[in-house]
Amino acid sequence: MSTADQQDTGTGADAPVSAAALRRGLEAVLMVVDQPVPEYELARAFDRSVAEITRVLEELSREYTDQDRGFDLRRVADGWRFYTRPECAGVVEHFLKEGQEVRLTQAALETLAVVAYRQPVSRGRVSAVRGVNCDGVMRTLVLRGLIEEAGHDSESGAHLFRTTNYFLERLGLRDLDELPDLAPFLPDDIEGFDDTGEQAT
Template structure:
């Protein structure tokens, strides 16, 4: 006696699992991978991916206030950028704790140099970064990713939350740094200017006035001296009567 053949379960279509996918994504607080979603709805990954892409296209074409986006290796709902002002004014006004400029610079160094040690980050920025890295660890934007093989110091890398906040699928989507760096010619010119010797200009000394020399060169004195014949006493040139008047 042969056993009856069991019916083969039909593979669900993308349209059939769309509603279940929406429900799962609405309750998710982080991106869900296609594998997790496929297992949850009992469909192959290819069908699940097809359904997700169809939902994303549907939301875009119908102008919904949200979109389905693939970020951080998974899928998640996001509000649209054009409605950010309304959301900020109504829900999150004054509640966004923004990162400081120092934290943003440190996060950028870790993102482009990861895995990187604390000392290397401090050397690049030129300041102590202990407090800033503690802040980034508390925000779950960076995490320890092992130890340096040479020094044994802990090294840091960005997290999945960082990719989500930045709207990136992976680190390969980070914008290139080359357009933001100075040209080689400009950099060489700046280095040459810094290396040029500094010429100190010493002011010329101001000549000091000599009262005796000035007296000798005084036109009035020269005129009086010229009126007395050479070899004659100046008092002898005064008439006798005038001398008596002066003495009287």
């Protein structure tokens, strides 16, 4: 492969990333993250300045809006991430609720298991058990009608979640007592985490 090809694809060990490859790379990274990524982290990853990364992200965001895409690249408090456009929310919700052929991902199944055995439980504690941010997966499970809010934690004020009757129906169970005895396999030190998923001091 020529030096020019390496620069354009970004595959060269020390080759600078071209403008086109930078745009592709940013899209690829932001497509797989489950939480917003700050500009400085992207700048470090691509060896570019924060100002350049911000400029490219803003350009991409405007392009998606001008092209009337179903997704939006948005800057939030913690960084940048792709989001479904608000006008498409109804279609997405219908797909998640009614799509008979849509199966839960492994991440969703693991998250649902944690809620089932630790309910009522906060997002932070679910994330602590799984070791990754579970906000997006939790929203999907709520939309699918498998979990629901169950009040707030009296100390932290965090939202608590539990499984629904629909969850029991889908599993063919009469109540939660019929769940297989898997609780011993979950971490015993989960209570050592606060409701943001941080280790309690």
